[in-house]
Amino acid sequence: MADEDISTAEALRKTRTYGKIRCQNPSCMGRIEPKAGQTHVKCPECGMEFRVHWLRPDFPRIRGPVWEVNRKLAEEALKKKEKER
């Protein structure tokens, strides 16, 4: 190897996680670990629901929201925030 010292980028590699996705609600951002092949998940913390796509059998990603569910959550949150303003 040309240079044995490990760069910051390489040192941070151990922080990578696999098989998990994050809830996309910025006030939540909890980790969700779908079961193999599962195509739908619900965040246990905030209730947002997502459709899941598997890039590989060990690599899930969020395909998109479950539109009807998340729209309802958004509308409720907006109503609450508008009341508070």
Add this chain to the structure above:
Amino acid sequence: MALKRKIAYIDLTTGEIQVKPIPVEIRKQFLGGRGLDAYLLYNHTKKGVDPLSPDNVLLISAGLLAATCASATTRTHVMAKSALTGLLGSTNMGGFFAPELAWAGFHHLVIRGKAEKPSYLFIHDGEIEIRDAGNLWGRSTTETQWAIREELRDPEVKCLVIGPAGEKLVRFANVMTGIKDSGGRTGMGCIMGSKNLKAVAARGTMDIGIAHPEEALEFNKRFIDQIASSKVNQTQGTLGTPFIWGATNSWGGVRARNFQYNQCEFADDIEPERLDEIATETMGPHHMAGCFGCQVHCRARYKLPSGPYAGKYDEGPEYTTLGAFGAMPDCRNAETVLTCNYLVNQYGMDNLETGAMISWAMELYELGILTREQTDGIDLRFGNDEALVEMVSRICGRKGWLGDTLADGGIPASEKIGRNSFDYLVQVKGMNNLHSDERATPALALNVATASRGSDHLRSRPAIDLYHLPEEVLRKIYSSPVPYDGPLSSDHTVYEGKPWQVFWQENCYMAVDCLGICKYHTVFLGPTHPNFEDWAKVIRYNTGLEFTPKDIWDVAVRCNTIERMFNLREGLTRSDLKKGDMLNHRYFDEPCRRGAPGVVGRYIDKEKFIRMVDELYEHKGLDKEGVPKPETLKKQGLESEPSHRL
């Protein structure tokens, strides 16, 4: 050696061509690529130069590391004063042109004047010819490239070209290479058109000597492993850049219906996974391709499955295409997005600006600010797919009153349309904003407001701010190569510490733009991607030049300052909504109405935003008005610019 690559000065009016070496001292200050182009632009144009005049210079360059043993040194940079913004014009594209230019013996071209008739340049093994392009004028970007290869009887020739949009001086015309590799911001294709320059063709067989070849190859293996193993690049290698749009749309971070909403709901037909299915169905399972020397392979290849151009081959679409022809005009059909993508690629027109202009016009039409008479009877409502496709062609051809008006860019169009049309134009420095909605992400809002070429995500966006990274990870990244012990937050909805992140990323992006490396090989999208310390090694092994990570940082800071000096000379003032570091009022006045519960209701707090700009200016060594302080210029060695050393 890479350091032996030369600079050529080409006068299209007189036909005179001069070739010079690039002194190492200049390399040490500006490296190459975008940074050295910025130095050349500041030195070779006069204040107030008309962008479309022969006196504007067009700069085309490869990065310092083009065609070396370093990964993804593929980027070609093009710079001039922009006819879209009247400020810095700068654009950057992948593909295969830059390495070919380097193999042909050159790193930088400085093109001035105007050819008497349509022409193209042919650069081959140290020679430069100006050739007739009469038979190429009017042809699409793809046709032009094939015609040049046929004329030169060499299928390996690589070309930068303009399409019909550049010829017709559409202010946001692209410079293109390959099928979809686009220099697509600030209208550099328009500048080529104004010079009667249809193309630049390159073919080279000159060896690039590597200073320390064994070490260079060995280190590059580590580099590749780091890049190819990251989750974000594995995703890109499967779904291409649309995955970014899909992820962002999920939580409510994209523009929809111009800027009315921050999410495009029920967009299943244009989700990246759906586009991947179409590419797989039409091209087979191995439909992803890459640029020169890149392992990410984010370029999807497909055939249009349906519509007026069914069966035509195309590449992309990109992240920006989904916004431009999907969410923004609220046309949620894959066929429409792919058709528009095909058209702008063939015309050589910026997808982002085109989609944004049409979506803006749609909002004006629905508000009654644009009349049906002005649209030539087109029912320009959101969601009208046919109208969208028709307007793409009309803009390229400057057809009809509205097509011609929109082709001149946002600010001139708003002046022509009148009333309060400008209020709805979501732009910075005369260029439309990206199709992301930054109202819930202050760091990203600061990035688009202060980017040197106008609203843009590829100049300083701390995209990893969205990853909710632990603070200790952020601190490792953002405290090197210069120390930083100020605030850093994992929460992308807060304001504290964000100016430093924007400043750091601005220098990170400039560094790789000087080296010619793709941003997907940087911290742009992945916290574990290579960084300043890795580039110091890459430079040493490939060129023999000794740079510390801090040296590279200093070069990047200097190059960003000279871009700032150019913009200030051409009229940038801090709070000017048309030429400054300011956002459209909708960022401050209209809260997000869609997306995740933590996003709805959010907007940018103007006072906090102004404080972020103040802080960013402090990091950059600028005064309160955004002008470099005398001590900043001295420290960066820029106090005597323009110095006319090259």
